[in-house]
Amino acid sequence: MRTRLKLIFITLFFLSGCITQADQQQQADQVIKQLHQAIQQKQWDTAMQLFNPDFFKTEPKNHWKKQFNALQDKLGNIISFHTISKSKDPRFGGDFYIYIISVRHEHGFSHETVTLIKSIDDTPLTISGYQIKAQKNQ
Numbered sequence: 001m002r003t004r005l006k007l008i009f010i011t012l013f014f015l016s017g018c019i020t021q022a023d024q025q026q027q028a029d030q031v032i033k034q035l036h037q038a039i040q041q042k043q044w045d046t047a048m049q050l051f052n053p054d055f056f057k058t059e060p061k062n063h064w065k066k067q068f069n070a071l072q073d074k075l076g077n078i079i080s081f082h083t084i085s086k087s088k089d090p091r092f093g094g095d096f097y098i099y100i101i102s103v104r105h106e107h108g109f110s111h112e113t114v115t116l117i118k119s120i121d122d123t124p125l126t127i128s129g130y131q132i133k134a135q136k137n138q
Contacts, residue, residue: 023088023095024095024097024118024125025086025088025097027118027125028086028097028099028116028118028125029086031050031116031125031126031127032083032099032101032114032116034046034050035047035050035114035127036081036101038050039068039078040078042068044061044065044068048061048064050126050127051126051127051128051130052117052126052127052128054128055126055127055128055129055130059130064130067132071105071110071132071134072105074107074108074134075105075106075107075108075109075110075134076105076106076107076108077105077106078103078104078105079104079105079106080103080104081101081102081103081104082101082102082103082104083099083100083101084100084101084102084111085099085100086098086099086100092120093119093120094117094118094119094120095117095118096115096116096117096128097115097116097117097118097125098113098114098115098116099112099113099114099115099116100112100113101113101114103132108134108135109134109135110132110133110134110135111132111133111135112130112131112132113129113130113131113132114127114129114130115127115128115129115130116128
């Protein structure tokens with residue numbers, strides 16, 4: 001009886017390892033880099049292709065694009081991006097990669113929080129959340 005119980009636990013342990021996905025951190029880093037290149041070059045269609053389609057159900061594409069134009073009107077062109085922190089949050093539905101990024105503009109800074117998701121099905125890694133806050137130089 002104990003041997004059977006041990007065998008069941010060992011089997012469950014190995015099966016749980018089979019459903020765990022491989023780490024996609026390097027791929028997430030690449031998506032962030034592609035996003036920033038597209039934003040800096042104002043290639044909005046290229047940037048939008050990196051997002052999960054569900055994102056634009058709550059954030060209209062035109063509003064998202066206008067947000068960047070207003071930000072650059074206020075703070076000037078983007079000079080550089082610097083990742084402040086990044087983390088991986090594994091959940092039942094997939095892995096979430098969360099980035100906090102400082103963006104330097106000609107006349108100030110903005111801060112981005114970008115969330116990417118790699119769901120457990122075979123959908124590609126996409127941006128599922130995006131927030132930006134401006135901070136003008138004093």
